[in-house]
Amino acid sequence: MTTSLTSFDMPTYTVIHPLKDVPEQKCGGEYLGKMSMTRSVRISLFVLRGYLLLMMGMLAYHVLNMAGILH
Amino acid sequence: MNPTLTKTPNRSGTFQVRSNWMRHLLTFLMVFGPGLIVMEADNDAGAVSTYVQAGSQYGLHLLWLLVLLLPVTYFIQEMVARLGIATGKGHAAMIYERFGPWWGRFSLMDLLIVNFLTLVTEFAAISLALSQLGISPYVAVPVSAVGLIGLVVTGSYLRWERIVIGLCLLDFTWFGMAYVSHPVWHQVVRSTVLPSFPATGIDSSYIFLVIAIVGTTIAPWQLFFQQSCVAEKRLRFADLKWARIDTLVGALFTILVAGAMMLIGDYGLRHGVKFQDPAQLATALAPIGGEFLRRGLLLMMVNAAVLGTTAISLASAWAYGEVQGWPHSLHKKVSEAPGFYAVYVLCVGAAAVIVLIPKLSLQLVILGVQVLAGLMLPSAIIFLQLLLNDHALLGERWVNRRWNNWVNWTIIVVLFALSLLLAAQVIAPRLFS
Numbered sequence: 001m002t003t004s005l006t007s008f009d010m011p012t013y014t015v016i017h018p019l020k021d022v023p024e025q026k027c028g029g030e031y032l033g034k035m036s037m038t039r040s041v042r043i044s045l046f047v048l049r050g051y052l053l054l055m056m057g058m059l060a061y062h063v064l065n066m067a068g069i070l071h
Numbered sequence: 072m073n074p075t076l077t078k079t080p081n082r083s084g085t086f087q088v089r090s091n092w093m094r095h096l097l098t099f100l101m102v103f104g105p106g107l108i109v110m111e112a113d114n115d116a117g118a119v120s121t122y123v124q125a126g127s128q129y130g131l132h133l134l135w136l137l138v139l140l141l142p143v144t145y146f147i148q149e150m151v152a153r154l155g156i157a158t159g160k161g162h163a164a165m166i167y168e169r170f171g172p173w174w175g176r177f178s179l180m181d182l183l184i185v186n187f188l189t190l191v192t193e194f195a196a197i198s199l200a201l202s203q204l205g206i207s208p209y210v211a212v213p214v215s216a217v218g219l220i221g222l223v224v225t226g227s228y229l230r231w232e233r234i235v236i237g238l239c240l241l242d243f244t245w246f247g248m249a250y251v252s253h254p255v256w257h258q259v260v261r262s263t264v265l266p267s268f269p270a271t272g273i274d275s276s277y278i279f280l281v282i283a284i285v286g287t288t289i290a291p292w293q294l295f296f297q298q299s300c301v302a303e304k305r306l307r308f309a310d311l312k313w314a315r316i317d318t319l320v321g322a323l324f325t326i327l328v329a330g331a332m333m334l335i336g337d338y339g340l341r342h343g344v345k346f347q348d349p350a351q352l353a354t355a356l357a358p359i360g361g362e363f364l365r366r367g368l369l370l371m372m373v374n375a376a377v378l379g380t381t382a383i384s385l386a387s388a389w390a391y392g393e394v395q396g397w398p399h400s401l402h403k404k405v406s407e408a409p410g411f412y413a414v415y416v417l418c419v420g421a422a423a424v425i426v427l428i429p430k431l432s433l434q435l436v437i438l439g440v441q442v443l444a445g446l447m448l449p450s451a452i453i454f455l456q457l458l459l460n461d462h463a464l465l466g467e468r469w470v471n472r473r474w475n476n477w478v479n480w481t482i483i484v485v486l487f488a489l490s491l492l493l494a495a496q497v498i499a500p501r502l503f504s
Binding site for chain 1: 157
């Protein structure tokens with residue numbers, strides 16, 4: 001993106017727009033597959049599933065309540 | 072010719088400069104965009120309504136919350152920008168690749184539904200505001216939809232970005248409107264730096280509004296949008312520091328604009344104005360605040376909705392294209408990425424058509440947005456945090472540092488609790504009565 005060139009009198013910097021620059025080799029360039037299930041990943045996904053189930057439960061309660069089934 | 076800046080004639084987008092500060096400034100200006108756009112687009116029609124309502128109900132008592140939310144929005148979006156620069160891929164693609172098809176499809180479908188419902192509220196705001204200016208919804212809504220589609224189908228990311236940055240800068244008008252609403256400045260400063268509470272005490276309505284403001288300021292689509300936008304702009308590793316400044320500038324600007332909206336709501340409160348939506352407030356304020364305030368409020372509501380619509384529709388189109396493996400880029404012509412553009416057009420077109428249905432229950436749409444956003448935000452942020460700790464994907468250079476993780480896990484726990492409270496309040500209001 002920015003390169004410094006030295007001429008005999010003063011430095012000159014070249015600034016290139018990201019869209020015009022040479023593409024970089026990004027992280028995880030090739031397909032890595034699924035993330036390894038470390039303890040923290042397992043716990044996070046477990047908490048997330050619990051949270052989603054709780055929300056679904058509340059949503060079901062709301063729908064049943066609106067339909068008058070719980071009265 | 073400017074002695075410090077010359078353009079190399081044989082390669083567009085390449086400049087030669089003679090001073091170091093000019094090099095930094097020019098690089099920043101080239102990188103600038105995604106951070107400002109994602110933050111300003113978050114001040115969409117729903118946000119205008121929430122912030123103005125907060126001011127009209129509680130005066131200046133919720134200004135301190137905006138100050139607290141500034142670092143939170145910055146930390147979350149900084150992670151998104153870092154992930155986008157490191158991988159060059161969008162958020163939906165990363166979730167699909169690293170957590171598998173189930174989580175990938177869940178995140179995508181949730182995003183598409185909540186985004187679509189939000190788009191309906193944006194067009195409803197356009198319809199409301201322009202109706203107050205004497206333009207029929209049957210003209211205003213289709214014309215806005217065609218304009219929003221025309222904005223992206225030119226086959227140029229930069230053209231879209233420049234126009235949208237221009238729309239973001241129109242938000243400076245909010246400061247003018249806040250100024251003419253004659254706020255009591257010393258009270259504004261005091262309420263901004265010192266948390267204060269209404270004389271009536273903290274009731275469920277106050278807590279609900281606090282949660283609504285947090286939910287408005289940090290929205291799920293922002294994570295998907297900025298990462299895709301950074302990937303679209305092909306930002307390089309060395310651009311990270313400039314992307315961080317872009318995000319910080321955007322966060323600061325959006326919080327200041329949100330504060331200005333609260334001041335206008337406070338103006339309504341001080342004059343005993345009652346209203347259902349900001350369009351009604353604008354009309355009610357005209358005899359006191361003048362035509363500038365009325366027209367400004369209505370037009371800035373439209374601008375907020377337009378910004379929100381283009382960013383949210385693009386977040387959906389990018390995410391869908393990434394997961395489907397379709398070409399998904401604003402650099403491509405419509406014929407080169409038909410699926411990507413079709414999703415964008417479908418989102419905008421269908422939301423516009425739905426708003427024109429007579430007697431549409433907007434309340435039901437808003438309820439859907441709140442519930443789904445409550446489902447979406449914590450899961451999207453958990454995936455973001457796990458991806459930022461993915462050493463196999465990012466290597467040591469780009470993963471979160473220990474302090475990053477402490478800050479981010481704290482934010483996640485608070486957001487989880489608030490999302491749960493909000494959803495519980497929306498789904499089962501009697502649980503808290």
